[in-house]
Amino acid sequence: MLTRKQYDLLTFIHDRLQETGVSPSFDEMKSALDLKSKSGIHRLITGLEERGYIRRLPHRARALEVVRLPENTEPENLPIRNRRVEDIRQREIGTHASTVRGSADSVQLPLYGRIAAGTPIEALRDDAAHVEVPAALLGRGDHYALEVDGESMIDAGILDGDTVIIERGEKADEGQIVVALVDREEVTLKRFRHLGGQVGLEPANKSFQMQIYRPEQVNVQGRLVGLLRRY
Template sequence: MLTRKQRDLLAFIHKRVQRDGVPPSFDEMKDALDLRSKSGIHRLITALEERGFIRRLAHRARAIEITRLPEDLAAGSTFVPQVIEGSAAAPAPAPARAMRVETYSQDLPVMGRIAAGVPIEAISEVSHHVAVPGQMLDRGGEHYALEVHGDSMIDAGINDGDIVVIREQTTADNGEIVVALVEGHEATLKRYRKTNGMIALEAANQAYETRLLRDDQVQVQGRLVGLIRSY
């Protein structure tokens, strides 16, 4: 049984993972739940982990994995639990009202490296391919992958060397993490905001300043929908 605050936090994390492909920061959680300090978030996270609703992944910045949802949150949700390969024994019958698990994957082209830091030259060549779980992909959209270079998005859970999965699109909503082409030749991965005819490309690392550019200087090339990390 979850308290109201525990349920609200789990719902907020789930919504942000579904939207951005990565969990929110502790500051964003604190603001969403209207708490005064991050210590309250730490207590809620610990309680959710102890009850088996989330799992914190070691050695990863802000890495939280949702392992299950309460029935009221799971109803009508696109949440897909992680599939773990086991022994070759025959599987047990699915319990009543079990959620359907999609296991297909799709090979996506990795279009070189994308800067999560100072912008690098625009990306145009396929370096290799990577298998991506189908539940990361938006139905009906075209996707590609990029290797992250730099640390400007570490507070969004995106580290140097990660593979980001991008849905091709030319528009974005405020707050979404996008691949932005700057002045036709520099590509960067940043959080997108548009206000008063200007585009703000925000880093998720206090060491980097927000870049303010005219609308005609920025072209959205796609939106972040997933992330893959190797160890």
């Protein structure tokens, strides 16, 4: 699953390679996607690379190769453009949803879709979906579930396709694995780090780099309290 901007960037790179045989520059990508900085392009490229859509060719400047294109011609389930930020936030953390009780030993939690254990992506939302989890995994707080997309947390035992149980909250201690809302539009699962006057979102995979942001760019949405896996 690609975000709208990831899909647009992949299409732009592919079309340029088909036309000229040379990948576009960061400035050209920034202009094509109407972004304000090259850091946003770097983040999108990293996301595409982590998901196996593009590959950076070593020892060559501006060398990108499109490995594959999405199976669908359009990205699926993307959020509506120009939606109010507060509406996005509410949908991300389920502020309007309540926990549904299952059997005596289980609880049905709202399942809000897939969250990146890689570069931040826009999480899918489906208010009708639920997942049944053991009641013993839950504390006294409010909880919701997300499916993991990506492999950047594998060294923490969190694999692609796992379901993580999140306790809602806006604060995190050093080193806790959290759901973080980045730039008020993208959601990711990472280990939270305080870096002086900045915030680090650290992967648990040596292949991926820590992403560093200004504090105002990151809003903690909850912390990891449990994990479910199907075999």
